[in-house]
Amino acid sequence: MRYKNSNIKKCLNTKTIARCAAFFLFCLLPLKGICQTGESTVDALVEMGFENVGWTEDDDERVYVLQNSAYRLQGVGIGKAVDVIQKTGLSEEKPCRIIVLDNNVPQISLYYHPLKGDSVPQAERKDWHVSYELGDAWESARKIKLKNSSLFKVDVLVYPQLAFKNLVITQIYQVLFDLSPAIEVSLWKGMKLTAQLKIPVYNDGYGKYEGKAHPGNLTLSQRFRLPYNVFGKATVGYFNADQYGFDVDFFRPFNDERFSLLARIGYTGTGYWDGFKLHYDPSTWVATWSLGGSFYWPQFNTQFTLKAEQYLMKEKGVRFEMVRHFR
Template identity: 80%
Template sequence: MRYKNSNIRKYLNTKIIARCAALFLLCLLPLKGFSQAGESTVNALVGMGFENVGWTEDDNERVYILQNSAYRLQGVGISKAVDVIQKIGLPDGKPCRIIVLDNNVPQISLYYHPIEGEAVSKAESKDWDVSYDLGNAWSKARKIKLKNRSLFKVDVLVYPQLALKNLILTQIYQVLFDLSPAVEVSLWKGMKLTGQLKIPVYNDGYGSLEDKIHPGHLTISQRFRLPYNIFGKMTVGYFNADRYGVDAEFLHPFADERFSVMGRVGYTGVGYWDGFKLHYDTEMTWTWTVGGSFYWPQYNTQFNLKVEQYLREDRGVKFEMIRHFRYCSIGFYAMKAKDAKANGGFRFQVALPPYKYKRYKNWLRINTSANMGLVYNAGNERYYYKEYKAEASDNIMEKNSFNPYFIKSELLNF
């Protein structure tokens, strides 16, 4: 009897172990499916040229991280990524979030919450909410290992630069046209190193110094995101408008993301190039800007009102109205400073083709700059209201590229 009972006991123990193992494997099957879907989506995005791509998941939501380095226009690139995630990467019955980076710094998130009982296949671009808010997932998602990192990758971008002035009665315009290639590379999170060379193509009336090949922007910038949705950038180096020094700018959108406040401060001196010889003055000047902004989503139109101090320490008020389209941004401005006549004009930026990026051997990319712009000074003011651009890539179109309302409109129209 003891022998028989022992065999029965061994049989029952073996049966229990087998059932537990089977139950454990069944529990792993959905996890394996989740893992395959997440990894497949990441690999698909990397194959398209997106950088800093990764994913993670918990009981509350699935999170994807990506940086659009595949398409010139952020709205188009993000729309392409959403399309891929909707097709192969959405979790079943669980929210999904996409966190979009710029130079490894989080900018916005897109959030999809399925309706209870809704099939995953019914998800559409219009169902995603776009916001500066990253939710509670970023603290965990920032620690995951990303694929196709953007660090140390080199961009060679050619900036076409056109300047016009009308000061001679017998000549409609005097013209300066340069091709200005720039090497841009990121050596750590949020950092960008820019070295630019200005190559004159046509110079009529802009002086002998512009006939010589000489450096343009030579800068190191650091982008960062602080708590409470405060975005910032600090830039050090040689700017345009014959200025060198340091510049810092900040943006804070409110809970109603149509409204935001901005600030900027610069400490610069005069410096100009005679070929590759730099002449500079040690006297430095403070410039600053404080203002507010309202964004009208229905027409993708931005209204800015600023109080500023300019390079000649003249202080004034500036109003801007800028309409943003997919391939261009067009704006009007008006400004008035004490002891100076009112001035105004318009500006525009146009996205340059090609609109798809590609790296050579996953490292070097040679292309035209993201867009080309021009500012028209209607009042022909030559003394007051002088400003500078701290970084070669700064412009009205670039500053709006991660606006949540603009990205949402691109999703709806894609």
């Protein structure tokens, strides 16, 4: 069984944010606008539910900082924020940059440069350039006081989980259906606590342990951004697949952002829950890893990934994935 990342929230890593932002910017209708100050725009974004919102400007450009917590899909959320900024938040002459955060860690920026000679800027979504580069103004933007901070806020999520297997000749499928409520708390910049409880609703063939309410993912994860646009996340705790330990993964886009490098290493042991009592075997620790690359084909909104990996049984293999993203 291959070890998987423990972050249970469907959200999104930096690649997904960038692809969704580009898609919604190019597909929806243009909006126009101009504003002398960004304060009213920040207030409007906070009222819509965006977190970690702020703005600043210097002689070169105006910068907005925000985190989408109002919309389930990142692309939709970023698109809504661009709508508001285009309508009320552009400077008369200066370029504008939007820096998108994930748990207070910067991910991507959207950059708009007005045409010289225009008396009134006319911003359309196709005019915004999406990039992993944050620009020189980030050093100033990172110091501003943000409104509607996400720190110490508790998100309550409930996931339905369905599992089935076909191992018994006399039975077509064995089925397990759980409801899995979870809380997520942002403790500081990049740090998130996740605590999940699995409540069995229907258990046919998955054993007595899965028939009891028991913890699911219990993790602490720290996101970070290193120089040269290297993104990483370190996670420690109890994961899925009856594994506990730690895991670190990295993502590095090239200058041609369609191409990227991927790397992950984990060191985990085996343990299972009997109700709320954890049984574990300290002799079962094993290293798992993967190393590879990715190519994104924007014309067809398709991601290709090729990785060499080592799995929980110390088997090595090559994994190829082709994922087509839809609206």
